[in-house]
Amino acid sequence: MNVIVVHADGPYHCSGALELRSADSRIIATPSEAWLCRCGLSRDKPYCDGSHAQAGLAAEPLSVGSIEPEQGAGVLRIRTRKDGPLKLEGGCEVRTEDGKVLLRGNETALCRCGSSKRKPFCDGTHREVGFEAG
Template structure:
């Protein structure tokens, strides 16, 4: 069995790829109706058992970018109409939008539109989440108390700078949703905590310095 992190499943109209470096087991694929993904089957992904439109829609449910597709008609995955970040209950930041994540490898195409980024400080795959928040017993419900200054528009690039030993610096239109799903903060730039120590989560308050947070 290949140890390559990316596995491609080829179909007649669409190829689907799975990147094990990004998967955090949310299960949007395996729990989808139909037989595109069936655990225990070899291969577990069969692109030709559903129509192409359904395959695209299911792949786009993957919140971490671990699943991607290559439509053989040449039509790429479209960027969402708006950039949004969900602050997951006791979990990561789920980003959905037109993303540019600093340092993301070129062979991780899924994170151009969907990504799960660590906010507990414990991931061994920073800036991406690797489920270390579970073992670290990270606790934060994902509440957001501030409304933000507002958006300059609804779309456009969301740049995510990964500050060494510091926060995630956002630049671009973005809406931040709480762990309960409420759309809360809206603005064009902010810094998000990724050390897990901020007293003003999800925003950075400089606690990474006192905590001695190291991003490597």
């Protein structure tokens, strides 16, 4: 199963059959594991570079989305949206570090600007804060 663990004070830890794509849909990597920035501060987006230490993410509660029945195995496509979230397509489960399921499904958008009020999900706030990323 493809799993994304939301680290309370840091990045998304993604594991499974991953396909990372750029905003123009080019495949940039097909790893089995990746640490992706969710604070918006990394200088190596979409990857985490440790900059979250300044972001204060741990103090914010996490929201719960839809939880569907167990998803079959398959590729999880993670595409960056220009100046926006990480768009996920494919079966996956999004969890907290202690195993609480926040979402199970085939499609969602995860915040990577660090400003959503519904973390880990994108709520469109990236437009208000002027988030810029390819």
